[in-house]
Amino acid sequence: MLRARGLLTGLFSLLLAGCAAAPNQLELTRQAQTVAQAGGLVMAQVPTERFVLTGFYRITRPDLPLTVYIEGDGFAWRTRSQPSSNPTPINAQGLKLAAADPAPNVLYLARPCQFTPMAVNPRCEVSYWTGKRFAEDVVVTMNQAINQYTARVPGQPIHLVGYSGGATIAALLAARRGDVISLRTVAGNLDVDEVNRLHRVTPMPGSLNAIDIAPRLIDLPQIHYTGSDDSVVPPVIAQRFAAATGGHCTQVRVVPTMRHDSDWARAWPALSNEPPRCMKRADDER
Template identity: 35%
Template sequence: MKSFSLFLFVVLFFSACSSIATVEERVTTSNELIKKRQIKKEILHTNSFSLYSLQKASSCNTLRVYIEGDGLSWVSRTRVSNNPTPINPLAMKLFLKDTSSCKIYLARPCQYTNDIRCEKKHWTSHRYSKEVLSSYLSTLDLLKEKFLNKEFELIGYSGGGAIATLISAKREDISFLLTVAGNIDHKYWTQKHNISSLYGSLNPPQFAKSLEKIKQVHLIGGKDTIIDSSIFNSYNFYFKDTSNIKHTILKEFTHQKGWEENWTEIIDKYYHMK
């Protein structure tokens, strides 16, 4: 069905709701999550987009960066959302569960900001475009200048997994990549679910040769009907050398359930797979 790209998400998560949270309510959710925590909020400005960030870090050797999912892209079968700020910011929740003293959370373009450059294509067909990727590459440069770190560890949730993987293909300072229910082959994903292609987006398997050198772990929910293990299998197929690529299926996890409540144990266990 070619008239929508993330209607599947809407059906599964929001069809039972009488109304969808307003942007203001979604921002309030974020603010409540970080209330009374020693977390700094900062908008990081680049030539392409301004990215909303949460920061708990000082000068450090390795900076751990969390990247949010696609958020609210569609509100009905035929209607694109006016704002992609997530209703359930799961990557933000994982960031807050992480006990690291050197960590950053990055939202996606147009989430939590009033960036005049935002167009609806930036959270639909072009969500992983060159322009979007450029904003993250520039943001990591800004962070490196600020915190003086030598390397980054990237953690991407859902569509943020695609962004994290694309970043890893373009930089020499990524020491580890971890995706959580990551959409790491969106071409296969859209074909699998018969939804509109992300024709303006880069796709991680395009960069398999560059990604072979990156130590990476991909976590998959065994009950995830949105990003199941076949997405990883399709991604993995493009690699000649898979020695740096590992994956694990957590049997009882869905696309959104299981991760937050178990994150402290997960992050400790799977970082040992580096």
């Protein structure tokens, strides 16, 4: 039974990764640098108490808000039953979104153990890209990393954007920070338990679930973009999260013909320019 459950969990993660074999980390990092450079983003290693994260950033107007992008779950499983040895994403959709954003201040953060060499991350364990990918210490790590860059735009608020599993992290961060003025998600896994139930995979007791804190975001301007053809995280997940917030500031935008792994970056300059409901345009300096 345990093996069967592992097979199902691996299958779902492979769907999220979109591929069953990965290039080596060095090659993936080079590809990421190419994407980032096209968007004027500079690579950095971001030390936190538990992990060293990889980030890409562009800060040209310290007097304006900072937009923070959180990457998806990456390459979690190599086969249906075998976790990968490195979760670095094959197709870094979150990074592509950040590179497509014309805002003056942009920060992209990879998730723990993605891109950063394992040699400088001795606490990286397989659990952090499988069952504990949304654990409390992961959220704390991401929060610490963001703090290092908000210090470069003193007194300015932040916009949070999360892709796929990065949407869970973004929502959890929004619930515990006081400087977030908007939340946007793309193909976001905002109800981990329900997505696992839909795909008949095992629960993740070591992880937090964004929908549990949704009521705390009742007054936060937010848009959740979901693809009409997304069979991995279908539109009903964003709709469940929006209902759980209980607020009129939450919008769900179903984008026609888009799948989970579609080219969201191509559409992103137009989508990201849409102001969330309840947000004053003057506050959304993009």
